[in-house]
Amino acid sequence: MAKARAIVKRLKAVKNIRKITRTMELIATARFKKAMDRATEAAAYTKKIAELVADLSQVAVQGFTHPLLQAHPTNQNAILLVLTSNRGLCGGFNSGVLRLVQRRIIEARDSGQNLQLEVSGKRGLNFMRFQQRTVSQSYTKFEDKPLFEEVEELANRYANLYVTGKLDRLDVAYVRFQSISRQAAVVETLLPVGQLNAATREQTSAQSATANAAAATAAGSTGPTVDYEFLPSAREILEEIVPASFKARLFKCFLDSAVSEQIARMVAMKGATENAGSMIGDLSRTYNRARQSQITSELSEIIGGAAALE
């Protein structure tokens, strides 16, 4: 009887866990939908900026430079911003990013770079504490709804550091959202911005296929046909667009990370629920067998006892 009792207990526990993972899956699905909507709404801005850049670059802005576009001669001072989640139970979401981060840290150490770590998300912070690495800035306020204002603050600080020469390179490690079934952990260099055109193009290509097509048609239709009046001048507008595009890119990293986190959690919890289901099947089968063998042994005991009495 003892064995059957133990199995029943376990069965109950697994059933409870399945309920929890199932609920978490549903919650993650709902949050994912919201995060996804936010990301698609935000895409309109980046798309427009890309369009403007395309328009402006046609007005031949030869020799245009901006402090954020220029690479510094050294790579000495670098910042690595790590975007992880505040909560766990989301599969390989955090470990994927942290693996890349570790590689980057080792690389920086080998080349004698002064790399500062800035970590967003409790999971990443715990990891760094465990690894005994110093984190210069930590954020836990970015949940599944990152606000532009909050990200802008960060972006302004980075831009200032970069322009004043205290920062030579900014990398962001996060999980990029490629499609619903595909997200990949990446380390992306945001500063120096590099080629403005390339940057914005890459940005639009990362967006969904429909947005991409729309951008392509938009870029095509602008062509050389539109003769803009520039206030104040194409150059000055470009000067303003560079930081705006940098901010939009940083914001997009946060949005991508939020979307990917929910997807990762959804997938992980779906797997967990399925596993719990098959475990329940196995357990109830073993329980039935144990119960049956108990009954059989009791029966044989009774029959044996009766036979002994004869």
Place this chain on the structure above:
Amino acid sequence: MAGNKQLRLVLVTPEKTLRDQPVVDLRFPLYDGQMGVLPGRAPLVGRLGCGELRFTEVTGAHHSYYIDGGFVQIKGETATILTNRAIPVESLSRQQAEEQLRQALSRPAHNDLEIDARERDEQRARQMLALARKSHTSA
């Protein structure tokens, strides 16, 4: 001729598209002063300042937003306003604006860059405050 032309306002912030609708007229702050747009405007790309974006809907209703820098692009019948922040004037808080102005004024600035930044913040706060006052007195 201008009568059958249309004007469409698209107001975009990095977070979402706030407005996408036909309008009758449109006024917004450029970096050096106000600008008004009627249907049939020639293509334009401009840098925005901070201040009030006002437009009239087809139904005749006026709306106004506080916008904070960014760009405007007018192409064909579409006027796209890209701005970091757009707050409906009704939801501006006067206390908050006053607080921001006070902070901007009391912040020490030692070099040209800091002075410029402070002046920008001051300007921004003053604009916000003016708009907040206006909306509260009219309400």
